Amino acid sequence: MTPAAKILDLQRIGYNYGQIKALSGVSITVEKGPVGLLGPNGAGKSTLLRLLLGFLTIQEGQGKVMGYDVAREKTRVRQIVGYMPEDESYVPGIDGVTLTALLGELSGMPRQEAMKRAHDVLFYVGLEESRYRRVESYSKGMRQRLKLAQALVHDPQLILLDEPTSGLDPQGREEILELITDISNHGVQVLVSSHILPDIEETCQEVIILNQGQVAAQGNLQELKKLNYNLYELKVAGEAAPFLAKLQERGCRWEQEEDLWKLYLPRELSPRVIFELAVEEKVQVRHLVKSQSRLEDLFAQVVGEEE
Amino acid sequence: MSIRKKGYSHWEGQLKESAFVAWFPLTRLGIKLAFQKRFFKLFFFSAFLPALIFLAGIYVSERMEDFRFMIQGQPSFLQITPNYFKAYFTNSFFLFLLVLMMIFVGSGLIADDLKFKALQLYFARPLRKVDYLLGKMATLGFFLLLLSLIPGWIFVLFKLVFAGNFAFLRSYPWLPLAVVAYSLILTLFFAIYTLTLSALSSNSRHVALMIFGIYLASDIIFGIFYQNFHHPYLVLLSLKLNLQQVGAALFGEKLFYPVPWGWSLLLLIMLMGLGLAILNRRIRSVEVVK
Numbered sequence: 001m002t003p004a005a006k007i008l009d010l011q012r013i014g015y016n017y018g019q020i021k022a023l024s025g026v027s028i029t030v031e032k033g034p035v036g037l038l039g040p041n042g043a044g045k046s047t048l049l050r051l052l053l054g055f056l057t058i059q060e061g062q063g064k065v066m067g068y069d070v071a072r073e074k075t076r077v078r079q080i081v082g083y084m085p086e087d088e089s090y091v092p093g094i095d096g097v098t099l100t101a102l103l104g105e106l107s108g109m110p111r112q113e114a115m116k117r118a119h120d121v122l123f124y125v126g127l128e129e130s131r132y133r134r135v136e137s138y139s140k141g142m143r144q145r146l147k148l149a150q151a152l153v154h155d156p157q158l159i160l161l162d163e164p165t166s167g168l169d170p171q172g173r174e175e176i177l178e179l180i181t182d183i184s185n186h187g188v189q190v191l192v193s194s195h196i197l198p199d200i201e202e203t204c205q206e207v208i209i210l211n212q213g214q215v216a217a218q219g220n221l222q223e224l225k226k227l228n229y230n231l232y233e234l235k236v237a238g239e240a241a242p243f244l245a246k247l248q249e250r251g252c253r254w255e256q257e258e259d260l261w262k263l264y265l266p267r268e269l270s271p272r273v274i275f276e277l278a279v280e281e282k283v284q285v286r287h288l289v290k291s292q293s294r295l296e297d298l299f300a301q302v303v304g305e306e307e
Numbered sequence: 308m309s310i311r312k313k314g315y316s317h318w319e320g321q322l323k324e325s326a327f328v329a330w331f332p333l334t335r336l337g338i339k340l341a342f343q344k345r346f347f348k349l350f351f352f353s354a355f356l357p358a359l360i361f362l363a364g365i366y367v368s369e370r371m372e373d374f375r376f377m378i379q380g381q382p383s384f385l386q387i388t389p390n391y392f393k394a395y396f397t398n399s400f401f402l403f404l405l406v407l408m409m410i411f412v413g414s415g416l417i418a419d420d421l422k423f424k425a426l427q428l429y430f431a432r433p434l435r436k437v438d439y440l441l442g443k444m445a446t447l448g449f450f451l452l453l454l455s456l457i458p459g460w461i462f463v464l465f466k467l468v469f470a471g472n473f474a475f476l477r478s479y480p481w482l483p484l485a486v487v488a489y490s491l492i493l494t495l496f497f498a499i500y501t502l503t504l505s506a507l508s509s510n511s512r513h514v515a516l517m518i519f520g521i522y523l524a525s526d527i528i529f530g531i532f533y534q535n536f537h538h539p540y541l542v543l544l545s546l547k548l549n550l551q552q553v554g555a556a557l558f559g560e561k562l563f564y565p566v567p568w569g570w571s572l573l574l575l576i577m578l579m580g581l582g583l584a585i586l587n588r589r590i591r592s593v594e595v596v597k
Contacts, residue, residue, distance in 0.1 A: 053431055055591075075433040079322055083431035089424035093340050105332040106432040108322035117318050124315060150428060155318035179315075186315040 005067025014060030022047040023213045033189035036200030039210035045193045082151035082159040090135040097131040107154035121149040141172040158189040229264040231291045238283035246277045333442025341412040358458035369469035389558040397554035413501035415511035422509040447498040459486035485557045503582035506589040539564040
């Protein structure tokens with residue numbers, strides 16, 4: 001890593017699949033991880049990761065990963081980055097330790113070192129008992145761990161994790177998240193791409209929210225939660241529709257959760273206006289509580305609809 | 308319960324950046340996987356039988372007096388000339404053995420990587436497309452050269468050893484180079500042919516059928532047309548005959564058909580070029596669905 005390099009420094013990145021615009025004007029700066037890349041399916045998360053690894057060629061803009069130019073220094077980037085793909089991917093016919101060592105060697109590790117390190121990382125991710133089993137006999141959860149192990153084998157400075165908990169049972173998910181936190185605590189920069197919001201909340205301080213190929217929000221998670229809107233939980237009696245329409249005219253957004261309304265009130269708007277409009281529209285406010293914004297709320301607020 | 312028996316630890320070593328390192332592990336893996344296949348070991352050792360028979364022929368040729376009873380009436384049969392090498396390298400059975408070798412070793416080389424999405428694992432490393440292809444090609448090259456270049460050189464070497472002089476090399480000083488050239492042409496052609504077909508499907512069985520089917524079909528189509536039209540240029544339709552024409556020319560022997568061998572070589576080069584273009588298009592780190 002070049003001195004004082006940022007993890008990511010992307011300037012106006014654009015990428016189209018033919019006529020379909022996948023990313024447009026994406027500018028992201030991340031000083032240090034762990035960072036979450038959040039967005040609904042089709043938001044452009046995987047495309048962004050593929051651009052960072054040089055799998056796809058940037059069509060507009062420019063980007064640096066750990067100080068290295070993504071377009072001109074692909075090889076260098078790939079040497080210092082570990083990638084855990086979303087898809088199930090492996091080489092059939094070989095055991096876990098051989099596969100992991102092979103990928104370490106392809107990263108530039110000496111053969112014996114790669115084999116030794118493969119044992120270490122497989123032990124670390126909890127596959128010590130299954131190291132010598134052929135990878136096609138692994139369960140989904142074991143393959144997920146194997147993908148994490150191969151991403152770590154060459155001791156990268158940054159790991160890109162694409163949907164790391166996808167398809168895991170709750171215990172497996174917890175274990176993977178625990179590993180991600182531990183890796184991050186040991187000085188490896190981590191970028192987690194996920195549409196599972198609690199995964200990001202559990203592992204990351206920084207978050208980038210992508211929507212329709214553009215950055216919808218970016219920053220410190222705690223700071224972002226404080227931005228723009230105050231979240232209230234509201235219950236009303238009476239005809240709610242005109243009341244909510246009036247709130248919307250004032251810049252509020254709302255969602256219904258069973259008999260409860262989640263109300264995003266612009267920061268400049270006093271909650272008093274809720275009572276004023278309620279009186280005006282002859283509805284009764286039965287319950288009004290200021291709520292701590294969770295990532296789901298932030299996600300819904302920025303993206304517009306929850307997955 | 309934590310699955311971490313110990314925390315994450317860093318690796319203290321230094322990553323190498325040598326180009327050799329980039330593709331060699333893939334070659335080693337390909338060779339290892341080939342030997343894991345059922346019946347491959349049996350086939351592998353059987354494939355050396357023609358070479359052993361030709362080697363025995365060289366021995367017999369130098370001990371003609373001892374073996375005269377065996378070769379009555381066929382004194383020219385065991386004259387070790389470039390024609391003897393042509394007979395080994397261009398005989399249909401030998402070329403068919405190479406095709407079978409490609410089916411065993413090469414049908415899954417890229418097809419399996421496509422099926423199990425291994426390309427993204429490889430290309431997330433400092434591995435270029437050319438390194439990947441070199442790694443796969445070297446796997447095939449290992450087996451092809453073992454059956455062509457190595458026996459060819461052993462024939463020359465044993466001829467010199469059995470004869471006890473260098474008369475053979477003085478008569479045909481270019482022969483070792485012809486062995487190298489033809490072995491390389493066979494290796495390059497069959498390697499690119501196999502990898503191209505392997506990259507066209509993610510099912511290695513389909514690839515095996517294609518490797519066998521196209522090679523055989525090209526010869527059958529030639530046979531059908533030749534029977535009807537008797538035009539020698541129809542030889543260009545057959546992969547096998549094109550290889551044989553080039554082989555005969557390189558060993559300085561009479562061509563199988565009266566067609567300039569340059570045409571066959573040109574056609575093989577064009578096919579290899581087409582194969583490389585297809586490989587360049589098909590080998591991607593990610594599937595891009597437009």
